[in-house]
Each structure stands twice: as C-alpha cells, then as structure tokens.
Amino acid sequence: MEPYGSSKWPDPDPPRPHFLPPAADPPEPPAPRPPIKHSSIAAILFFLGILGLVCAGAFFGGELQQFLYGSSETQSQPVRPGLAPFGQRDDPLPGQEEADAPLGAPPPVVHPSSSYKFLAVKEDGTPLAYSPCRPIHYVVNSDIAPASWQALVERAVQQASWATGLKFIYDGPSSEIPSPNRSGYQPERYGDRWAPVLISWSTPEQVPRLTGQTVGLGGSSSIGLSNGYKAYVTGTVSLDAPQFADIVDTPNGDEIGVAVIMHELGHLVGLDHVDDPRQLMFGQASWVRQYAAGDLTGLAKLGAGPCSKDF
Ligand SMILES: [Zn+2]
Structure with missing residues (x-):
C-alpha cells in the first residue's frame, strides 16, 4: 500500500515517537516474483470460484521501506507530543488504551510451517507488528460497498483477530477516502488518538x-522510539469496489470476499506474500479461503509483539 504522507507525520525529539531513522541494515527485499498474469484464463478461473486475489504485493516492500525510513523532511518536527496542548501537536498523547499485558493471545500453532514472510523485520530479527496491549480500532467507508459488506468484514476481522490474538474494535462508518498521503493522526476527524485503520x-x-x-x-504504517521500540500504529485496507462486487455475485462469492479481506488484513498486521499457493x-489467484499453516504460524508471531506506553 501507499506510504502515508511522510511530510505530515510527526518526528518529535526523543524519547517520543518519531519516524524510524534510516537503517544501516535494511530488511531483505522481497524475493522477486513472477509478474501477475492478467490473462483471460485467470478471469475464467476466477468465475469458476478461484480466489481472484491479486495484490500489488510486489510493491509492498519498497513502499513500506520508504515509509519506515522516512525522509529528511520527516525529521524536522520540533514539538514533543504530549507536552504541547491538544490542537498544537502532531501526534496523540502516548499510551492511550495501552494495557499492562496483551489483550489476547494467538492460539497455539498446531501445524508449524515456515511458509510465511513478514513485510518488515526489526534489527532483533522479530517482525514489525502492532502492540498486542492495545486494541486496533477500525472504521469502514462502505459508500460503494456491496450490501453484504458488514458481515464479510466481521467474519474476516474475526479470523484475523483469532489468528493473532490482537483485539479489533469497530468504530463505525467513515467518509474518509484512502489517500497515499493519509496522516496517521487526524484529530479533526477521529479525535486525539492515532487514526483508526481505514477499511474502504x-x-x-x-x-x-x-x-x-x-x-x-x-x-500499515509504523512509529519508532529512541529506545528502539517500533510498532505499527494504523493502516488501510482498500478494496476495488467494482471487482469486489463481481466477486460476491459469484457462487460462493461471500466466501471469496471474506478471503480477500482476510488476505488484506494479513498484510495489515504484517504478513508479506509467499510463493506457496x-x-x-x-499473491496470485488461488483456491485458498482460510489462513493455512504458514499464514497461521506468521500471524501468531505478529500477535506476540512487544508492548509500549510510549507512543
Ligand atoms: Zn496481497
């Protein structure tokens, strides 16, 4: 997905959150994958019920890096968040809703598999993830969604939440349109907190x-603290309304629609594509409708990240 507007994001002085500095040892770029086929065969298979799931996954690594590493513009925010009054700072008061312990836990991994990949790995080798000690709020822009959208989102979120142990909270509808420059802090729209995840x-x-x-x-987009703590704070899931409408109109279309959203939620919480069908x-058309062994192994690790009240 697109990186959020780096020039709009805060970069307060330590120890408050700021953009991650350029890393000397960047994460290994995603393995090259064959280009996505836009063939009529794929379209036919799609209507036979194959999950016509095509993401711009090849773009993820580069874009995420661009966000994570920020730019020189992002390093200049002088105001320490939490010290300036509401309305005069560029990110929310730290620690909101952050509990002393994880709100949930991923289930035991029954069939461990190495067939997963993270979008970003930190210097200590653990994946970049959301804090499990605070809920992930989300809003939905369903203006042009199919009528059944709510049940599909609920089912997909339930599965992602179960697989990670992360707690998701639906905050209701939003009229926000996804943007490549989406700010992670939109107090006028969402109040004094990190902007919720936008599903649209x-x-x-x-x-x-x-x-x-x-x-x-x-x-998702992340923050980094001067002590090395890094975590995702918000993100987006954007669905192609016309194509999604065609999906849910097919036999078993709801199942495929749920799987599409589950795949995107996998990206949201930190999973990259794998070459295992x-x-x-x-990352390409597939019959898979549920998180499989590799997905579940990776999602469990993404639900077991560290907590922090400092952002
Ligand atoms: Zn994808």
Whole structure:
C-alpha cells in the first residue's frame, strides 16, 4: 500500500515517537516474483470460484521501506507530543488504551510451517507488528460497498483477530477516502488518538494501485522510539469496489470476499506474500479461503509483539 504522507507525520525529539531513522541494515527485499498474469484464463478461473486475489504485493516492500525510513523532511518536527496542548501537536498523547499485558493471545500453532514472510523485520530479527496491549480500532467507508459488506468484514476481522490474538474494535462508518498521503493522526476527524485503520471500498480512480486485476491493498504504517521500540500504529485496507462486487455475485462469492479481506488484513498486521499457493498470503489467484499453516504460524508471531506506553 501507499506510504502515508511522510511530510505530515510527526518526528518529535526523543524519547517520543518519531519516524524510524534510516537503517544501516535494511530488511531483505522481497524475493522477486513472477509478474501477475492478467490473462483471460485467470478471469475464467476466477468465475469458476478461484480466489481472484491479486495484490500489488510486489510493491509492498519498497513502499513500506520508504515509509519506515522516512525522509529528511520527516525529521524536522520540533514539538514533543504530549507536552504541547491538544490542537498544537502532531501526534496523540502516548499510551492511550495501552494495557499492562496483551489483550489476547494467538492460539497455539498446531501445524508449524515456515511458509510465511513478514513485510518488515526489526534489527532483533522479530517482525514489525502492532502492540498486542492495545486494541486496533477500525472504521469502514462502505459508500460503494456491496450490501453484504458488514458481515464479510466481521467474519474476516474475526479470523484475523483469532489468528493473532490482537483485539479489533469497530468504530463505525467513515467518509474518509484512502489517500497515499493519509496522516496517521487526524484529530479533526477521529479525535486525539492515532487514526483508526481505514477499511474502504474504492475505485481505481481513487486508489490508482487498484487498477487492473488488483482486488485489494493492505498495509500499515509504523512509529519508532529512541529506545528502539517500533510498532505499527494504523493502516488501510482498500478494496476495488467494482471487482469486489463481481466477486460476491459469484457462487460462493461471500466466501471469496471474506478471503480477500482476510488476505488484506494479513498484510495489515504484517504478513508479506509467499510463493506457496497453499497459503492465503499467496499473491496470485488461488483456491485458498482460510489462513493455512504458514499464514497461521506468521500471524501468531505478529500477535506476540512487544508492548509500549510510549507512543
Ligand atoms: Zn496481497
């Protein structure tokens, strides 16, 4: 997904959150994958019930890096958040809703598998993840969604929450349109907190990366503290409304729609594509409808990240 507007994001002085500095040892770039086929065969298979799930996954690594590493522009915010009054700072008061212990836990991994990949790995080798000690709030822009959207989102979120142990809270509808420059702090719209995750049905005109066969995009943005703590704070899942409508109109269309959202939520919490067609995080058309062994192994690790009250 698109990185959030780096120039709008806060970079307060330590020890408050700021953009992650350029890393000397950047994460290994995603393995090259064959280009996504836009063939009529794929379209036919799609209507036979194959999950026509095509993400711009190849773009994820680079874009996420661009966000994580920020730019020189992002390093200049002088105001320490939490010290300036509301309305005069660029990120929320730290520690909101952060509990002393994780709110949930991923289930035991029954079938461990190495068939998963993280979008970003920290210097200590653990994956970049959301804090499990605070809920992930989300809003939905369903203006052009299919009528059944709410049940589909609820089912997908339930599965992602179960697999990670992360707690998700639906905050209701939003009229926000996804943007490549989306700010992670929008107090006028969402109050004094990190902006919630935005799940939206969009058009390729609104989200150019949905052009072509790409049904959805998902990903998150992160902060870093001077003590080395890093975590995702918000993100987006953008679904191609016209293509998604075609999906749910097919036999078993609801199942496929749920799987598409689950795949994007996998990206949201930190999973990258894998080249294994048995996994839901496979980046091309697939029959898979549920998180499989590799997905579940990775999601469990993403639900076991560290907590912090400092952001
Ligand atoms: Zn994907």
